[in-house]
Amino acid sequence: MKNTNKTDDNNSKDKILIAAMDEFVEFGYYGARTQRIANKAKVNKALLHYYFSNKERMYEEALAKVVTLLIDKLNGISDEPVEIEKKMEQIMDVYISLFTDYSGYFRFVLSEVLRGGDKLKKIIIPRIKEIPFNPINGTLYKYFKEQMKQGNIKKVNVFHLIISIISQIAPIFLAKGVIEKIIGGAGFDKLIVSKFIKDRKKFIIDLTMNGIRKE
């Protein structure tokens, strides 16, 4: 065998999947053109058929690959019981990276959710234990539970707390597009995305810490 199952982005199979993801995000499942995917991956269209048989399987494999990648990324938050503000920083940084550096992957998954998310279920269910904020044994969930038990923060609903933290950072995912394309040109061009992200990060930590800090 020449290739392994690992993602090295250098073998044709992976190059096709990356190209497919780009194509699916930009044009949607039905608008995606296999010929364009082949062009982007710099392989022949016949090779797509060789590896994936058809468009649907290619889509499913691309989605599975992306979900795997994102879950791994999410687990980049260290497991150590650092103090809360440090932990908040870690969470922010991982999700900022997710919504900026990996925004293509994230958009792919989100567009699948918008379409109904039918393909997602069988990909995510087997891996639900790996998701840090799952309210059974997620590492993040357990961390905040423990902090609460130790009396370091107020008693609040931990699941909702984690959702609040993550959802507040999510708008930076829209920031680049919105600032540049919608607000931009109307006199807001000077608002630099990176400043927005930095400010946002600080604001969320402050607001949330004030919200859960014990008097």
Added chain:
Amino acid sequence: MKNTNKTDDNNSKDKILIAAMDEFVEFGYYGARTQRIANKAKVNKALLHYYFSNKERMYEEALAKVVTLLIDKLNGISDEPVEIEKKMEQIMDVYISLFTDYSGYFRFVLSEVLRGGDKLKKIIIPRIKEIPFNPINGTLYKYFKEQMKQGNIKKVNVFHLIISIISQIAPIFLAKGVIEKIIGGAGFDKLIVSKFIKDRKKFIIDLTMNGIRKE
């Protein structure tokens, strides 16, 4: 003339636009089929051509219609200077309605954003003054500024505060799909969406109020 410009959902033009929106959300711009749109609207395909000439204009008109509808919805938040917790309730209710009752419209706009949002700019720019949280003269923006001036809440960045409030409620948009399709079936079926929304609303208000309340 038989029809006016008003949206009454009973004239064919509006029926086509509604059907088009559904189609565009489900299949994406390129995947959308004009024949299916005609079927959904219960009109003949030739009528689409009669009103909109082509697919792209139909898409643009559908998007403009939806944006108008959503902005009107956003302005459903009363302008009165009620006390903050009351105002928070109002904001929650409008956005909950937006993310649940009007989720189809919202998904349409979001999918356009995911595709790049090129069509949105020229639709939103002329109406930016009408958006309650725009940081120039948005009603919501001015409300919180005033509350701050009166010393009723801490001095924080109002723009980020509004983003935080709205973004925290946004996950309920995903809740229905995620709970039913992804988590659902794995033993979480009992988590009813409406309970999640109710809990979420309370949590956000509590967390945010604690975050901005003066000691």
Added chain:
DNA sequence: GATATATTTAACCAAATGGTTAAAATAATA
């Protein structure tokens, strides 16, 4: 060198697509 895998070439095809047209029929209005 033999073997297996990976990749390209170049052609093919039935089906579906968005768009178009012209004429007729229907409904509303004045």
Added chain:
DNA sequence: TATTATTTTAACCATTTGGTTAAATATATC
């Protein structure tokens, strides 16, 4: 009733689509 606006019918078409095939070539492995 005459006029205008709305809607349907039924056909047409060039182009593109996803998918398929078979044979050739390239590359790695043993």
